[in-house]
Amino acid sequence: MKKFIALVALVLVGASTMLCAQDSRKAERDAERAQRKAQEQAADMAAYQEAIQALKAKEFVLEANQVIFRNGQNSFVTSNTNFVLVNGQKGTVQIAFNTPYPGPNGIGGVTVDGTVSDMQMNMDKRGNVNCSFSIQGIGISAQIFINLTEGNNNATVTVNPNFNSNTLTLSGNLVPLDQSDVFKGRSW
Numbered sequence: 327m328k329k330f331i332a333l334v335a336l337v338l339v340g341a342s343t344m345l346c347a348q349d350s351r352k353a354e355r356d357a358e359r360a361q362r363k364a365q366e367q368a369a370d371m372a373a374y375q376e377a378i379q380a381l382k383a384k385e386f387v388l389e390a391n392q393v394i395f396r397n398g399q400n401s402f403v404t405s406n407t408n409f410v411l412v413n414g415q416k417g418t419v420q421i422a423f424n425t426p427y428p429g430p431n432g433i434g435g436v437t438v439d440g441t442v443s444d445m446q447m448n449m450d451k452r453g454n455v456n457c458s459f460s461i462q463g464i465g466i467s468a469q470i471f472i473n474l475t476e477g478n479n480n481a482t483v484t485v486n487p488n489f490n491s492n493t494l495t496l497s498g499n500l501v502p503l504d505q506s507d508v509f510k511g512r513s514w
Contacts, residue, residue, distance in 0.1 A: 373479040373499075380502040381447055381457055381474070387411045387506035388472065388483045390496035393421065405498055407433055409508045410470065410483050417442040417461040419468070419485055421494070422511060431511030438465035439513045452476055465513070474500055 380386035389405040407422040422435030431437035440463025447457040453476030461468055467488040474481040481500040486493050 367477075370478040373501075374474075374477055376502055376505075377474055377479040377481070377500040378455060380500065381455065381472070383502075384412055384414055384442070384445065385503040386500055387503055387508055388481055388496060388498055388500045389506060389508060390483070390498035392497040394495040394497065396491070396493050406508050407435070407511070408496065408498075409506075410472075410485070410496060411503070411506070411508065411510075412442055412459075413503055415442050416440075417459075417463075417470075418510065418513065419461065419466060419470075420508075420511060420513075421496075429511075431513065433509070433511040435511070436465075437511045437513040439463050440466045472500070 377386070388410045390403060390408040390410075391405045392400055393403050393408060394400045401423065403421075403423060407420065409418075409420055411418040411420075416439065418437065418439050420431065420435065420437040422429065422431060422433045422437075424434060427434060429435045438461075440461040443460050443462065445457065445459035447455065449455050455472075455474040455476075457472040457474070459470050461470060469486045469488065471484040471486065472481055473483075479499045479501060480497075482495055482497045484493060484495045
């Protein structure tokens with residue numbers, strides 16, 4: 327009987343030690359996850375603040391990774407060849423799909439340059455930023471609407487041409503001009 331009690335006590339001590347070890351590993355994993363999440367939130371907030379400063383300075387690029395057409399269809403695209411760029415009073419809209427045909431800009435799409443005017447920016451009470459402006463040029467006459475989500479640099483831009491109803495929405499990241507790595511094709 328004494329051997330049985332000693333064996334049961336040994337098993338209970340071993341099980342409690344094992345449970346404590348599992349609890350400590352779980353606590354370590356939870357702490358690591360919380361730390362990673364806090365670091366990601368801090369990085370997202372820094373990107374959000376940089377995006378707001380770039381909008382205010384009128385030196386930004388929305389690097390699009392998705393194009394949404396008027397009928398709701400979408401296409402995933404390369405962010406360094408699909409963008410809306412503003413540098414002071416100059417603006418560029420470029421759409422380029424991965425096709426075997428070079429297109430007017432030489433990289434499978436269209437690039438249009440123009441002059442930026444009437445830029446207006448406001449922030450709602452949640453921290454979402456809305457910005458609108460016009461681009462006028464030889465190849466473009468459009469209203470541009472940018473929606474920047476609070477807490478990160480994810481944004482959508484809607485290009486609404488003045489002479490037709492071929493509205494186009496681009497979704498991606500809004501970054502300062504000096505941090506962008508876009509490739510601009512031939513413009514008209």
